[in-house]
Amino acid sequence: MTGCDHCVVRNRAICSTLDAAELAALNQISHHRDLKAGQTLAWEGDESFQVANVIEGVLKLSASLSDGREQIVGVAYPSDFIGRPYGSQNRQTITAITDVRLCTFRRADFERFSANHPDLEHKILQRTLTELDRARQWMLLLGRKSAREKLASFLLEMSERLADSGCQSRAMPTDQFGLPFGRQQIADILGLTIETVSRQLTELKKSGLIELPDNRKVVIKDRKGLEQMTDQSGLGR
Amino acid sequence: MTGCDHCVVRNRAICSTLDAAELAALNQISHHRDLKAGQTLAWEGDESFQVANVIEGVLKLSASLSDGREQIVGVAYPSDFIGRPYGSQNRQTITAITDVRLCTFRRADFERFSANHPDLEHKILQRTLTELDRARQWMLLLGRKSAREKLASFLLEMSERLADSGCQSRAMPTDQFGLPFGRQQIADILGLTIETVSRQLTELKKSGLIELPDNRKVVIKDRKGLEQMTDQSGLGR
DNA sequence: CGTGGCATTGATGTGGCTCAACGATAGTGG
DNA sequence: CCACTATCGTTGAGCCACATCAATGCCACG
Known part of the structure; x- marks a missing residue:
């Protein structure tokens, strides 16, 4: 298993607050995973099992109606964090748009780890707040432009x-x-x-x-x- | 100054994780503030000075274009947390829709406090994640319905x-x-x-x-x- | 009883959707 | 090397849902 030292998103992902020892511990519970373009990581409505950092590639988060109408509600790039921690259900479908390389965690493992690392959780909070601002800005576009x-x-x-x-x-x-x-x-x-x-x-x-x-x-x-x-x-x- | 003990949102707001001592400390840095319907608490683009819990009333978060078109991107009810912590700028305008009673904090004070209270920050994270899910669901409505x-x-x-x-x-x-x-x-x-x-x-x-x-x-x-x-x-x- | 702030209703216009044809590019197999 | 097909994008014609513009109704309030 590749160490985090050589990770290309090491300094941009949420891991950037962690020191060497913490990083090693986090590495213990991580699994790399590759997705082909078009593959879906999680389905809207399904239980939330895993979360991940995007190492390479682009994914879409989408919501859709029963008759097939779809709205892309977010896009994840390298170093972005995806999945729904601290909640049992995915509210969006997550799909690879290009070939993708992920650093994944079982949600339970990740939550256990972050509970003892407030800095990590703080990073996630900051990202989530930024995403929320971005989503709301996009609502203006969708509703009024x-x-x-x-x-x-x-x-x-x-x-x-x-x-x-x-x-x-x-x-x-x-x-x-x-x-x-x-x-x-x-x-x-x-x-x-x-x-x-x-x-x-x-x-x-x-x-x-x-x-x-x-x-x-x-x-x-x-x-x-x-x-x-x-x-x-x-x-x- | 009213103590938090009698606060009507005591058990639903982010304060609900705090014990009596912590609550007292938080109370030290809080200020109650009333807004009349129509009054604006914060303007889109302005620096983020204060954050608050909603005690009573309803507020809207809105984004708008230079020619006056407006989109309401969020609504805050009693026990909701409003304002933009951990970021220097408000990305939405926050306006009272009814008469409102708030429990406000200077952003700097609040951030200093929460840095030492991971449980509180965790509550905020959970709320923010839920709000993000809600905002994205609303994007489906705006874009496709x-x-x-x-x-x-x-x-x-x-x-x-x-x-x-x-x-x-x-x-x-x-x-x-x-x-x-x-x-x-x-x-x-x-x-x-x-x-x-x-x-x-x-x-x-x-x-x-x-x-x-x-x-x-x-x-x-x-x-x-x-x-x-x-x-x-x-x-x- | 007038005045001002909402909400409703009607008439008309239009931006973007729908339906349909066509074009461009890439792969596939003969 | 060339049909053959699949996928994706462009273009055109017509229509319809929603916007726009305008008039009217309904209170509440001074």
């Missing part, structure tokens, strides 16, 4: 989230990045249909704000312009 | 939330309750316009699922029927 505004907001958010995936300090947003999502997933994130996503993207391209070298690549040509698009449909009002 | 479905979901949620405001155990949902919200606020919770809210409510009334004795009162006549409305627009499909 137009399709155009949603796409602009999405692209800018992606340029920020994908920038600091590599290093541990807060990095500048990139103007050029590859999306881990297909069009349908973008639609499920924004509460739109795939057709609307496609149309809005070509509109943004036509107006020169972005370029789309291929289906998964985005180049931001006019960040200022995009930023204006995030909260006013047409500027003319 | 029709106006009819939103209203039905809203009424059922209210019947649950308002039921257990009184006592400490999980109570049954009431079939009859008074709303703390006006029509505009309901619209801001559901991501709709006031006119659509009004029309959908009269539709639900006409089909016999609910009654509306006055603007602020709701009677659920057919809970089963309402529940079906929460995830299928018309049943016929």
Whole structure:
């Protein structure tokens, strides 16, 4: 079993507060696990058995209705913590979007450990608070923004989230990045249909704000312009 | 200064883990504060100075766009914890919806206290996790449900939330309750316009699922029927 | 009895959904 | 090397749910 010393998310994940001895103890109860793109780790409504740190890859958290309508309610990147500790039930489905490498714990083991490590629990609290802020910001987008505004907001958010995936300090947003999502997933994130996503993207391209070298690549040509698009449909009002 | 012994939310708020001595210490740094309906406690984007327990009344957490569009992203009832600890900025505006009584703390004081009381912090973590689950469930509503479905979901949620405001155990949902919200606020919770809210409510009334004795009162006549409305627009499909 | 703040109701418009066809790319097997 | 198919994205035409705009109703309050 690989030690935590060489873990690529060692300094960014919740483990970052732990010293060598604590880390060794945590390592005792951890298991690495790989998921292929498309595989589901946990189902909405099922009992919560395990929690995990994301080492590599991207996962989606989604909620859905009985007739198949789906909403992606969160996205987990490397160093993010996933699963539902201190609660018996998963309220979202967790699915790998790319191939994924996880550092998993049985929920019970993890809770026992964290009970004796307040610093660790504090880290989790901070992350959860940040996630809650982010979710609430997204509620504004879902409830009140137009399709155009949603796409602009999405692209800018992606340029920020994908920038600091590599290093541990807060990095500048990139103007050029590859999306881990297909069009349908973008639609499920924004509460739109795939057709609307496609149309809005070509509109943004036509107006020169972005370029789309291929289906998964985005180049931001006019960040200022995009930023204006995030909260006013047409500027003319 | 009133002691915590007589506090009406003593057993439901985060304080419930504390013993008499700890409670006394916490009481030292707390200040009661009353807000009139409509008063704002904290503004989105401002620095986070204080956190609080809600003793009495209802508050809304909202996010908004520069042109005035608003989305209510959370509602706080008695015994709920509000404000943003462990972070420098409020990401939502917190406004009293009814007259409110709070038990407030300077954020710095509170954080110093909680650093030495892991149990308290654990309570906050649990609440935050539950709020996050709730927010994400609401994202499904905002992104994927029709106006009819939103209203039905809203009424059922209210019947649950308002039921257990009184006592400490999980109570049954009431079939009859008074709303703390006006029509505009309901619209801001559901991501709709006031006119659509009004029309959908009269539709639900006409089909016999609910009654509306006055603007602020709701009677659920057919809970089963309402529940079906929460995830299928018309049943016929 | 007027005035102002909600809520309801009606008429009309439109943004995004639905349905359908088509295009592009990648893998698969002959 | 080329059909053949599958998957994914784009584009177009038409429609409908909800927004917008406007008028009216209903209290509560001075």
